[in-house]
Amino acid sequence: MTSTLSRALAHYPNRFDPGGLSELPEHLQETIRRRNKVLGPGYTLIYKEPVEFVSGHGAHLIDRDGNDYLDAYNNVPCVGHAHPHVAEAVSRQMAAVNTNTRYVQESLVNYAERLLATFPEELSKLSLACSGSEANDLAVRVARFHTGGEGIIVTRWAYHGLTREVASFSPTLGTGSPLGPNVRLIDPPDPRLVAPGSTLAEHMRNQVRGAIDDLERHGYRLAALITDCAYSSDGIFTDPVGYMKAVVEEVHAAGGVYIADEVQSGFARLGDSMWGFSRHGVLPDIVTMGKPMGNGLPISGVVFRPEVCEEFGQNVRYFNTFGGSSIPVAAGAAVLDVFENENVQQRALENGTALRTGLQEITKDSPYVAEVRGSGLYVGVELVKDRETRESDRSLTEDVINDMRDRRILISGTGTAANVLKIRPPLAFTSADVTRFLETFAEVAKDRLYQSG
Incomplete structure (x- = not known):
């Protein structure tokens, strides 16, 4: 990898570190090794532990072991996976x-x-x-x-x-x-x-x-x-x-x-x-x-x-x-x-409002959350080292993203300092999906957003 590419990818939010390949399940290791041999330069995977999906429906993705992941990141299948x-x-x-x-x-x-x-x-x-x-x-x-x-x-x-x-x-x-x-x-x-x-x-x-x-x-x-x-x-x-x-x-x-x-x-x-x-x-x-x-x-x-x-x-x-x-x-x-x-637009408005309101309630007393912002089903949660100084905290952001992934909910990061949680689900997101998301995020917030380290 060239130094130029290394610098370009250094900012890429939520990027898989190839140095962690040996820690992945054997099948995933083999597929990634084969991928690296045949795909051109510049491709990246996301999450500390990348994930492979074989099917999907609505705002849900299913991996090869049958585990259900809640997709709160992908806007391309806007009316839902495999509609x-x-x-x-x-x-x-x-x-x-x-x-x-x-x-x-x-x-x-x-x-x-x-x-x-x-x-x-x-x-x-x-x-x-x-x-x-x-x-x-x-x-x-x-x-x-x-x-x-x-x-x-x-x-x-x-x-x-x-x-x-x-x-x-x-x-x-x-x-x-x-x-x-x-x-x-x-x-x-x-x-x-x-x-x-x-x-x-x-x-x-x-x-x-x-x-x-x-x-x-x-x-x-x-x-x-x-x-x-x-x-x-x-x-x-x-x-x-x-x-x-x-x-x-x-x-x-x-x-x-x-x-x-x-x-x-x-x-x-x-x-x-x-x-x-x-x-x-x-x-x-x-x-x-x-x-x-x-x-x-x-x-x-x-x-x-x-x-x-x-x-x-x-x-x-x-x-x-x-x-x-x-x-x-x-x-x-x-x-x-x-x-x-x-009635997709109304669904996006109602469930987006519920999602944003829930996130604001969960994070309102956290010293590491500067702001919850967004509209509809596009929400950002800005994470910082200190709410007063607003110094960005990319490391914390990536920890939260990967903690959510480990609990089978997919989000990512964005922003100039890559310290904003990007929550952007398919518009098929339902009220039940909102509830699952908020319950899981509350668990992660308790571990990550109300104590240092």
């Missing part, structure tokens, strides 16, 4: 035909109409791709074409994808993945960063204004501000709402566009709205989506205000072999069916 309606729709389509967007597909048109109906009417054009990285790559290409600018503004520890272009504005990838000279970083919307006498809206506006000024000073006109509406990699900052209006005004005044990255926060993840940007009362120029769209099938999307993408479409050929093909579209349509039939 029967999605599985049946995909199987039926796979047995029929899989064609691409060069052929007329009524199913594609139906899906686009249904998906766009969940957006404000001004956002009325949809392009499909395979991954969130591809979606963000296309979004920035269109933004540059529309504005004539090159400058990109993102938050300090943002993650937007893995293509070379998108990696250039994904600072969470670490020093081994350099940022572009046209990229500027701003604070996430953490109210604790606001100076006395100011407001979060003023702070964020000033951050954006300063980034625009610096871009212009170096010869870059602003193309776009792109934000993950949950600020997932920055440590999960979903509230308070409202500050984005000032930010978007500043971006538009400079001739740029606002791209809302809804890969993490979309599809009712935040509970009180289908899309994260809606909570702030703003209208993005471009919205990107990914992971949850097909409940595990590779489908992603970009939604545009038509005036933003029209000229690009007239001048640039865009075709994606699998983006918009029949099978992923069938999965996407089935996911929308489940949202309608199971």
Whole structure:
């Protein structure tokens, strides 16, 4: 492993240490050794003791010994692992035909109409791709074409994808993945960063204004501000709402566009709205989506205000072999069916509120918990060495994550210092799942969050 890769992985939260391989069960050791021989560089496993699953249902994963794990981490299967309606729709389509967007597909048109109906009417054009990285790559290409600018503004520890272009504005990838000279970083919307006498809206506006000024000073006109509406990699900052209006005004005044990255926060993840940007009362120029769209099938999307993408479409050929093909579209349509039939958004809101309230109650007297924050079924618990100084405690965070895994509940970590517990279950999470989670977390908290060491 190169020193560059070592530095990049050093920050990776909840990473398996290969030095502990000999301590694992024999079958797991052998599979990991075989994996290391054949997989390319950069792959990592998570948890002190990695886990292998053979099946799943709802928010539950089953290992090869039949043990039931509660999944409070994976957002890709948003309506639940192996959801029967999605599985049946995909199987039926796979047995029929899989064609691409060069052929007329009524199913594609139906899906686009249904998906766009969940957006404000001004956002009325949809392009499909395979991954969130591809979606963000296309979004920035269109933004540059529309504005004539090159400058990109993102938050300090943002993650937007893995293509070379998108990696250039994904600072969470670490020093081994350099940022572009046209990229500027701003604070996430953490109210604790606001100076006395100011407001979060003023702070964020000033951050954006300063980034625009610096871009212009170096010869870059602003193309776009792109934000993950949950600020997932920055440590999960979903509230308070409202500050984005000032930010978007500043971006538009400079001739740029606002791209809302809804890969993490979309599809009712935040509970009180289908899309994260809606909570702030703003209208993005471009919205990107990914992971949850097909409940595990590779489908992603970009939604545009038509005036933003029209000229690009007239001048640039865009075709994606699998983006918009029949099978992923069938999965996407089935996911929308489940949202309608199971009232998924309301479930996420109610169970997310119960989860967050329970965590706040369990941790309220802990000297090592700075804050419980989040919205819907996206919750962060910030762990520190001292609540007054707020000095981050990554070691404690990883201990809690692995203690939960040992009790068969899956969570992970996030944040600039990797000291925020990331709790992000499939939206199939039920009230019984919330109860199981909180009972287990209370056991771990008693051992870890109310005594040192």
